Amino acid sequence: MDANKRKELQKLACKVRMGVIEGTYNAKSGHPGGSLSISDTLTYLYFDKMNVDAKNPENEDRDRFVLSKGHTAPALYSVLALKGYFPEEEIKSLRHIGALLQGHPCIHIPGVDMSSGSLGQGISAACGMALAGKLNNKSYKVYTVLGDGEIEEGQVWEASMFAAHYKLDNLVAVVDNNGLQIDGPVTEVCSPEPITDKFAAFGWHVITMDAHDFDDIERAFSEASNVTGKPVVIVQKSTKGKGVSFMENQVGWHGTAPNKEQYEQAMAELTAQLKELED
Amino acid sequence: MADVIKKATRESYGEALRDLADEYKDLVVLDADLAAATKTGIFKKAHPERFFDCGIAEANMMGVAAGLATCGKIPFASTFAMFAAGRAFEIVRNSIGYPHLNVKIGATHAGISVGEDGATHQCNEDIALMRTIPGMTIINPCDDVEAKAAVRAALDFNGPVYMRFGRLAVPVINDAATYKFELGKGVVLRDGKDVTIAATGLMVNEALQAAETLAAEGISARVVNIHTIKPLDKELICKCAKETGLIVTAEEHSVIGGLGSAVAEAVTECCPIKVVKIGVNDEFGHSGPAVDLLKEFGLSAENIVKTVKTNLNK
Numbered sequence: 079m080d081a082n083k084r085k086e087l088q089k090l091a092c093k094v095r096m097g098v099i100e101g102t103y104n105a106k107s108g109h110p111g112g113s114l115s116i117s118d119t120l121t122y123l124y125f126d127k128m129n130v131d132a133k134n135p136e137n138e139d140r141d142r143f144v145l146s147k148g149h150t151a152p153a154l155y156s157v158l159a160l161k162g163y164f165p166e167e168e169i170k171s172l173r174h175i176g177a178l179l180q181g182h183p184c185i186h187i188p189g190v191d192m193s194s195g196s197l198g199q200g201i202s203a204a205c206g207m208a209l210a211g212k213l214n215n216k217s218y219k220v221y222t223v224l225g226d227g228e229i230e231e232g233q234v235w236e237a238s239m240f241a242a243h244y245k246l247d248n249l250v251a252v253v254d255n256n257g258l259q260i261d262g263p264v265t266e267v268c269s270p271e272p273i274t275d276k277f278a279a280f281g282w283h284v285i286t287m288d289a290h291d292f293d294d295i296e297r298a299f300s301e302a303s304n305v306t307g308k309p310v311v312i313v314q315k316s317t318k319g320k321g322v323s324f325m326e327n328q329v330g331w332h333g334t335a336p337n338k339e340q341y342e343q344a345m346a347e348l349t350a351q352l353k354e355l356e357d
Numbered sequence: 358m359a360d361v362i363k364k365a366t367r368e369s370y371g372e373a374l375r376d377l378a379d380e381y382k383d384l385v386v387l388d389a390d391l392a393a394a395t396k397t398g399i400f401k402k403a404h405p406e407r408f409f410d411c412g413i414a415e416a417n418m419m420g421v422a423a424g425l426a427t428c429g430k431i432p433f434a435s436t437f438a439m440f441a442a443g444r445a446f447e448i449v450r451n452s453i454g455y456p457h458l459n460v461k462i463g464a465t466h467a468g469i470s471v472g473e474d475g476a477t478h479q480c481n482e483d484i485a486l487m488r489t490i491p492g493m494t495i496i497n498p499c500d501d502v503e504a505k506a507a508v509r510a511a512l513d514f515n516g517p518v519y520m521r522f523g524r525l526a527v528p529v530i531n532d533a534a535t536y537k538f539e540l541g542k543g544v545v546l547r548d549g550k551d552v553t554i555a556a557t558g559l560m561v562n563e564a565l566q567a568a569e570t571l572a573a574e575g576i577s578a579r580v581v582n583i584h585t586i587k588p589l590d591k592e593l594i595c596k597c598a599k600e601t602g603l604i605v606t607a608e609e610h611s612v613i614g615g616l617g618s619a620v621a622e623a624v625t626e627c628c629p630i631k632v633v634k635i636g637v638n639d640e641f642g643h644s645g646p647a648v649d650l651l652k653e654f655g656l657s658a659e660n661i662v663k664t665v666k667t668n669l670n671k
Contacts, residue, residue: 138429185427185456192427193456199448202417206424206432209409213385214428233448236417244409 079293083126085355087292090160091121092352095321096345097156097169103341105173108181111331113153115256115289115316116223120157122295123221132162135189141218142207144192146200147225147254148182149333154190155179163189198231200224201251205241208249208309219303223252227259229270235280241309242281249309250302251282254289256318258329277311289316322347362501363526367465369504370522371396374433374463375403376505381512383429387422389415389436394524395465397435415440419448419460426458431512434460438467438521442483453517454490461511462519467497468609469637469654470525470559472647479642485614487519488587494540495587497521497608497616499561502531503584506538514540523609525647527559543590549579552665553597553604557583557616560607560635560656567661578665589619595627604632605664609656612636633668635660 094117102108124130128141145154152172159166164178164187171177178187182195191207194200204222211218224234241249253273261267270276274284283305287298302310318332319325322344336344374397378384390413392398401408411418415436422432434441441464442449453460469479487495494516498504504522511518546561547568556564561582568578579601581593598604604624606617617634624630637654651657 142427144424192424193451196447196451198416199420199452202420202448203424203427203452205417206421206426206430207428208424209421210425210428210430213407213430233414233416233420236412236414237420239414240411240417240421243412 079296084292087121087125089352089355090125091118092321092348092355093160094121094153094156096348097159097166098152099322099336099341099344099348101152101155101169101172102335104170105335107173107335108152109149109333110152110336111258111318111325111328112147112225112254112256113150114320114322114325115318116150116254117153117320118290118292119223119252119295119314120153122292122299124157124161127299128221129218132189135163139216139218142191142204142220144200144204144207144220144222145183145194146204146222147197147228148195148200151181151183151195154183158189161189197225197228198233201234201237204249204251205237205246208241208246209244211248212246218248220249221252223254225259226253226255226257226264226270226273227267229253229273230268238277238280238282245307246309247306250299250312251309252312252314254316255313256316258318258327258332260332262329273313281308283308283310285310285312287312287314289314290320321351361528363528364501365524365526366498366501366504366522367396367524369501370463370465370508370520371399373505373508374400377509377512378404378407381431383431384512385409385425385430385432387411387418387432387434389413389418389440391436395435395463397463415445416448419445420452422460423452423456423458426460432460433463435463435465437478438464438480438483439478442486442519443480446486450490454493457492457516459515460517463522464519465522466524467521468523468558469642469650470523470609470647472524472650473644475644476641481611481637481642482614483521484586484610484616485618488614488619492516493587494518494585495521496585497558498584499558499582500527500531501529502533502536503538506536507584510538510540521558523559525559528562530562530565538584541585541588541590543593544582544584545579546582547578547580549577550601551577551669553579553581553601554607554661554665555581555583555594555597555604555616555620556607557586558609560609563656563658564607564661566658567665570658570662571665576665576669576671583616586616586619589623591623591627594620594623598624598628598630602630603668604630605635605661605668606632607635607661610636612638631668633664635664
């Protein structure tokens, strides 16, 4: 990847993370950990990979995105605000009464392609979108991001069978393998591992990726674009809470908002990271 | 009544889908390994490229339907009522109801007239479940003519619709040439002044028979067909409450949460009169021939007659 492009994406991802902290702090609730672990992937998808236009969010030829792990909506909203789907100020009223930005993604929010958040359901909707693309002779791709805890839901595997059976090669699912879910490490709660082997057995093309390395992210999604005849899953190795030192790899930051002191520290860290990239 | 034509509304569903496919280019059909039973196999035979079997995976089928609908398709997600409303309830709520997507749910084998399969497959709770989802339209047609008209009405309506069909062949009581289906409008099939019998689905025919018997005994019963349970035709229900007093509801569904409950909720607000509910009384069904089960559970003209007379003190 070109050095300038890499730096631009890194800067954008840093701003996305600031939005995650801003939103959850003002909401006094929400899910920063898993939002931070997918921030780089969403930044890459929306600012480089996907064919989307904030000025024409309903364009029927656009690529689709479904955040199956809907609790990490702060990351999606942060990206959509930076893309210009709605004013960045909206982030501050996330989860408030009367706010545009609901606790979990809602289809009525500009740029959101599907309501999601009840785990396991987004991937099925993504399958439906991919099937519609085939039926309508459209060349768009459908991207969906799932949590590694989320794939404990049986519906995910129903959808996985369906996607492979109907050869939905226009579908790319990302499993955010940050290793932590609410009750603890995924391997201790009720292990979904080995994740790659499971998807391979279900007939998917499997790619692994470092979720915080834009060169590797580009490599993985480029490979995904060239697969034919089967759906693609990218199992991304990620760090929950990535970018905020005290949130990294801490299960407690799954669904806890930062207090004022933590907010200030997190923003100071992210501001410093951004400054370093801008120098 | 020997020459009455009988047909199961599931059959009407399959035929309607087949016949409307050319007119509605975005119509697609999903099933969950029950195409032979739900009768979507009729559609599959005529339009195989627009039929998608999801396998025995109802949760995913509802989600796939939702995704298709976001891209302009009009999916008919088809399975037994037990699995459509029961097993997949939360997916129907969150992936179809909450985003208010244009998905049609074809739920067949509703009620105890499933028969020999017994309690696990006799869904008497689906109307109650679906009524709680904001924006969900619920249609429970009474015969072949109405079922086919309901499928067209669902296609012409933009939003989620739950359609309830039966396994058992039931008499065709409407005239195809003159029948008009109006979503959300009850139909007064017979006028009367002493009591209103509000019926839905296969109980409409029983209600008509009951009214005949009652007339012979000097009781004037109004028969109203409520094919759309949500949104309920409250105007008509309240008019009946005011004009006849007593309302007896009749449905092949639990007395909890179905038509009877909807009618009772409506009249308490506009004209609190006595509502007596005929349905399955908070119990599970069991195996047996459908016609025998209907009799046993009081889903019959005889029981309607008895209930009306008891409540009119006659």
